[in-house]
Amino acid sequence: MRSETMTLNMGPQHPSTHGVLRVALELDGETVLRAKPIIGYLHTGMEKQAEYKTYTQSIPQTDRMDYLSPLSNNLSFCLAAEKLLGIEPPARVQAIRVLLTELTRISAHCVWMGTHAIDIGAITVFWYCFREREKVLSIYDMVAGARLTSSYFRVGGLAMDIPDGLLARCEKFVDEMPAHIDEYEKLLSRNPIWLARTQGVAPLSAKDAIAWGVTGPSLRGSGVAFDLRKAQPYSGYEHYDFDVPVGVSGGDAYDRYLVRVAEMRQSVRIAKQAIGRIRDMGERGAYRVRDFKYVLPPKEEVKTSMEALIHHFKIVAHGFFPPVGEAYAAVEAPKGELGFYFISDGSARPWRMKVRSPSFVNLQALPLMVEGKLVADVIAAIGSIDIVLGEIDR
Amino acid sequence: MPLSAERVEQRLRERFPEVAFERQVGEAVRDHTLALPTSALVDVCTFLRDDPELDFAMLSWVGGVDRLPRVPRFEVVYSLLSLSQNLRFTLKVHVTEEQPRVPSVVGVWPTANWHERETFDFYGIEFTGHPDLTRILLPEDWIGWPLRKDSPLGYEEVAFTHNTPDRIVPSPELKKLAPKKVRYRAQ
Numbered sequence: 328m329r330s331e332t333m334t335l336n337m338g339p340q341h342p343s344t345h346g347v348l349r350v351a352l353e354l355d356g357e358t359v360l361r362a363k364p365i366i367g368y369l370h371t372g373m374e375k376q377a378e379y380k381t382y383t384q385s386i387p388q389t390d391r392m393d394y395l396s397p398l399s400n401n402l403s404f405c406l407a408a409e410k411l412l413g414i415e416p417p418a419r420v421q422a423i424r425v426l427l428t429e430l431t432r433i434s435a436h437c438v439w440m441g442t443h444a445i446d447i448g449a450i451t452v453f454w455y456c457f458r459e460r461e462k463v464l465s466i467y468d469m470v471a472g473a474r475l476t477s478s479y480f481r482v483g484g485l486a487m488d489i490p491d492g493l494l495a496r497c498e499k500f501v502d503e504m505p506a507h508i509d510e511y512e513k514l515l516s517r518n519p520i521w522l523a524r525t526q527g528v529a530p531l532s533a534k535d536a537i538a539w540g541v542t543g544p545s546l547r548g549s550g551v552a553f554d555l556r557k558a559q560p561y562s563g564y565e566h567y568d569f570d571v572p573v574g575v576s577g578g579d580a581y582d583r584y585l586v587r588v589a590e591m592r593q594s595v596r597i598a599k600q601a602i603g604r605i606r607d608m609g610e611r612g613a614y615r616v617r618d619f620k621y622v623l624p625p626k627e628e629v630k631t632s633m634e635a636l637i638h639h640f641k642i643v644a645h646g647f648f649p650p651v652g653e654a655y656a657a658v659e660a661p662k663g664e665l666g667f668y669f670i671s672d673g674s675a676r677p678w679r680m681k682v683r684s685p686s687f688v689n690l691q692a693l694p695l696m697v698e699g700k701l702v703a704d705v706i707a708a709i710g711s712i713d714i715v716l717g718e719i720d721r
Numbered sequence: 722m723p724l725s726a727e728r729v730e731q732r733l734r735e736r737f738p739e740v741a742f743e744r745q746v747g748e749a750v751r752d753h754t755l756a757l758p759t760s761a762l763v764d765v766c767t768f769l770r771d772d773p774e775l776d777f778a779m780l781s782w783v784g785g786v787d788r789l790p791r792v793p794r795f796e797v798v799y800s801l802l803s804l805s806q807n808l809r810f811t812l813k814v815h816v817t818e819e820q821p822r823v824p825s826v827v828g829v830w831p832t833a834n835w836h837e838r839e840t841f842d843f844y845g846i847e848f849t850g851h852p853d854l855t856r857i858l859l860p861e862d863w864i865g866w867p868l869r870k871d872s873p874l875g876y877e878e879v880a881f882t883h884n885t886p887d888r889i890v891p892s893p894e895l896k897k898l899a900p901k902k903v904r905y906r907a908q
Binding site: 366367370372374375376379410411412413537538539540551553558559649650651652653654655657664666668670671678679681683687688691720721 | 745747748749750751752754778779780781782784786787798800804807809811830831832834835836843856857858859860867868874
């Protein structure tokens with residue numbers, strides 16, 4: 328009897344690929360012999376476009392990379408530009424940034440959990456997760472006026488000060504959140520179908536994860552306790568008390584699930600501390616550096632001071648001029664190490680902007696996880712890596 | 722004592738006395754960056770990965786840079802991360818326009834695969850020894866290297882439009898910038 332393998336294209340239009348991802352699968356019956364992710368369907372040339380924009384003009388672009396965690400992208404961009412300029416924003420700004428990026432992590436993990444669960448058949452979880460995500464989106468709406476493309480951070484600070492009542496609202500959210508995480512866990516953590524679909528599925532050893540550059544919860548799921556917030560603290564993370572959860576059973580999809588759930592609880596912890604820190608420093612206060620070579624001066628000063636008016640005009644018309652040089656800064660985004668690398672030639676536009684996006688790197692490890700396994704596990708594997716195609720293709 | 726980037730540079734200079742390393746200097750070079758000739762790249766990377774003191778087990782990213790009109794024109798940047806030492810280190814090689822070739826480091830860190838494909842895709846820099854050097858983000862039939870500085874941002878001739886002719890004709894300067902049929906080989 329003659330037998331041959333079958334090539335199957337999963338995607339680019341497939342509900343469980345979380346965007347426009349195509350995976351070319353070579354199948355022997357139900358077994359995956361080879362898997363090849365094919366990407367680029369959402370490429371918009373953001374790195375090229377950034378070379379033609381001032382730094383501030385590129386911030387809205389970053390929202391559209393990983394559109395589930397816009398503020399983490401804003402933060403990474405601003406930190407890299409601030410490193411290039413050699414400035415550091417006030418402690419209050421750093422605490423606000425920490426608060427908002429931790430809420431972003433919770434909301435990004437909610438989307439991950441909902442879609443991952445829906446992919447492998449647990450539809451109910453999705454509605455619970457999106458309920459909480461909605462609350463984070465309305466917090467974005469409150470601070471920045473947009474639910475998804477927030478663009479709230481600026482190089483040297485924030486676009487504007489936080490509105491009245493924000494802290495009370497965030498506090499209510501983080502007080503309620505642990506009970507909601509318990510709800511999700513009740514639906515999944517000991518659900519026999521969930522265990523059957525994730526335990527032992529898509530394993531990734533620590534050695535492979537490191538060799539393939541995997542970062543974030545996927546790396547920690549493999550048992551490597553490396554978190555940039557702890558290892559190379561930025562934005563004052565060294566002042567916060569939190570743990571780095573790691574997987575314990577060989578880096579399968581269930582490990583990655585447990586790590587992310589535990590991370591949501593840690594994010595709640597960090598957010599609570601950040602709210603306290605902001606309260607200590609005042610609900611109103613400094614929200615930018617006071618160096619008007621880099622940021623807009625306050626509007627009241629523009630109306631009364633000639634010098635502030637000139638600065639305002641210069642910043643709006645030209646932007647700021649970083650020194651000649653290069654800088655790379657990375658943050659622990661919900662999906663892993665997200666970094667921006669700038670090369671400046673001294674002009675107001677970056678000579679080169681390189682984005683190191685976690686999804687791009689993590690997706691590369693997909694063939695390792697699924698080759699030799701069943702085709703149904705490919706879906707579970709993709710969900711458990713947590714990718715966003717906007718960030719992969721940029 | 723934690724490992725410092727200076728110590729890494731010192732170790733490299735001791736181990737490879739024949740290689741011309743060059744520390745990148747500048748007003749705002751914020752990361753410790755070491756340039757080296759392409760011929761030594763793979764040996765140096767293997768040493769950085771395998772040496773127990775340095776232990777750069779992870780390659781964070783690889784990216785190209787076009788320095789037009791500088792000669793040599795291109796640079797390829799490698800950002801290394803040592804998890805055990807919690808240290809980043811940046812390597813850089815210079816690549817000429819005439820021979821845009823760099824040995825691939827996929828054999829050292831498998832993660833370099835897609836990063837090198839991306840750099841090839843954007844700049845046309847060839848990575849010799851790469852197992853699958855094809856376009857990754859752009860369509861397979863794209864002509865040109867979009868992130869090179871002499872590649873225009875846009876204004877390419879569109880294949881199909883409903884706009885009236887006077888709205889699609891670009892100014893003479895823009896026409897000069899954009900090569901005809903820059904987009905697809907077909908037609």
